[in-house]
Amino acid sequence: MIAMFFLKFTAEGLSATSYLIGSGGEAVVIDPGRDIDRYVNAARERCLAIKYILETHRHEDFVLGSTALKAQTGALICRGRNDEVLYGDARLNDGDTLEFGGMMLRALETPGHTMDGLSFALYESGHPDVALMAFSGDTLFAGSCGRIDFYGEGRKAECAGMLYRAIHEKLLPLGDQAILCPAHGAGSVCGAGISDRDETTIGYELRANPWLSYDRDTFVRNKAAEQHLYPPYFRRMEQFNSTGTPPAPAGPKPLQPPELAEALLEREHYLIDTRMPTAFAGGHIPGSLNIWARGNTVIPGWLLEADRPIYLVTGQPGDVATVARYLARIGYDRVEGYLCGGFEAWQNLGMPVDHVGAISVDALKVMRDVENIRLIDVREPHEWQKGIMPGAGMRFLGTLKDNLPDAPKDAPIAVTCNVGHRGSIGASILKNAGFTNVYNVLGGITAWKARGYPVVIPENKD
Incomplete structure (x- = not known):
């Protein structure tokens, strides 16, 4: 029996996951984030030398730490083929293998989410026919699978077809027993409807993941119909993750x-x-x-x-x-x-101070009944479809600074979201844009519903 160490690291908020696998004094890190001390310290505590750094693809939503980790450990960076990525020691092809300690990783080409997508199947060296784990990147998630819109509307069907083949021809044949280790969990912007569970297997996904129940045509049609938000910083992540990134900066x-x-x-x-x-x-x-x-x-x-x-x-x-x-x-x-x-x-010290208003849903109800207070809902579009306060204008927080309300600067404006956190961001954006009579709705639509006030489903213009 071969001793193996396995550690999962999660970047909160981003729902990005990276992994360290160790055996026989050697280790591999998959999809490292920028705060590389996590991996270095974990390996040191277990007397492991990091031999390989693997990337499942050029990530769009966070800065990879591969080049910084290589600089500190001397490990080799291995990834798929992408001419836009200017760093790395090895470009892996489908079926290529890497050995460390008593373990073996086999590269599987799984394009669709991105063209350079790789997954990795983990085996004991003496049992290369039984996969222990499948590191699926952004190809297959718990309860979902990767988005396919990064190459434009005109290529969504093509990318969806590639993703279907990758899942059905490369990942599912690894067997029910293989533990699935994706690059993201619930809440990630890289997939819709990812399940909030920390562990899953190929076998469980076959039975519980709705995307695996579709035939190819249905899969492609439904996947191509998905609509995802595209934060502006994604372009910058492409640049970072094409050239390699320096170590994280010193603290403020x-x-x-x-x-x-x-x-x-x-x-x-x-x-x-x-x-x-x-x-x-x-x-x-x-x-x-x-x-x-x-x-x-x-x-x-x-x-x-x-x-x-x-x-x-x-x-x-x-x-x-x-x-x-x-x-x-x-x-x-x-x-x-x-x-x-x-x-x-x-x-x-008597330095300058400013304020924004804070208003309860009860007070908002009264103000809406007796005076002309405008209401803005800054949640995401998919949240609006679950119900908004009657009369609320829908202006997504991410684009609010470029989509300000057409109102006098002294007009009373209330900003709402789910519980009041994003509402406060929106209120501060409006205040900084010169609006002087701004309120954040405390508790947001959650409190509004709890008080029994009505909501309406907006017309879906799509």
């Missing part, structure tokens, strides 16, 4: 309130306040964008340009390193400073 510098005030005057910047919406509503630095701490995993990719410096105001000291790490994962390296002592230190 501590700034006293006067130092931060001076920095904010010098150049264009982003000031992100990571406190919860109620704290932000009570008082914040003028010009702040209220993205709660965990929201910095993906949302900045819709709202921020990468070439401007970023400064942080946090509610907890530990949030500084966490938020900086989240931002680095999606390519924001210019997190240059944070406010020492948080907002309390700023206000205690």
